[in-house]
Amino acid sequence: MGLIRRLRITQRAMERAMLGASLRDQIRNEEIRRRTRVNDKAQRVAKLKWKWAGHIARRTDGRWGSKVLEWRPRIGKRSVGRPPTRWTDDIKRVAGSRWKQAAQDRGFWKSLQKTYVQQWTSIS
Incomplete structure (x- = not known):
């Protein structure tokens, strides 16, 4: 799971907690964002x-x-797969x-x- 996705999930959970809403309340994310006014x-x-x-x-x-930013380490073997x-x-x-x-x-x-x-x- 990517960093961005984890960040968004955490933010949504925090916003739901701010409102006291659970997932069972089925409030849309856009509505929660509108109510909390969090960027x-x-x-x-x-x-x-x-x-x-x-x-x-x-x-x-x-x-x-x-x-x-310019440094390229060249020690040891490269790992298998995509860098x-x-x-x-x-x-x-x-x-x-x-x-x-x-x-x-x-x-x-x-x-x-x-x-x-x-x-x-x-x-x-």
Whole structure:
């Protein structure tokens, strides 16, 4: 089960608890969200990740944040199967392989944010 799905399930459970409603009450999620007026936390997490990636890409002081993104460990044997998804893989899907150069233009980077948030939160 993916991180986004677990986050949404937990948020819905917390919202139901705020209202004192159980699953047997059969109240739709949209109605619960309307009553509690709580924002979708999966969208908030995606937005913060996008902003942080842009911040790290624009840094020029040589701190370890950007170095960690470029680091490729080559110790031992590779495991069988598909390699695990890296932190930057979904950013590259939206901004391209040259996402660090794209992040230098703040206006362009901000225009891609909505696309990224929609794509990232549509994954279940």
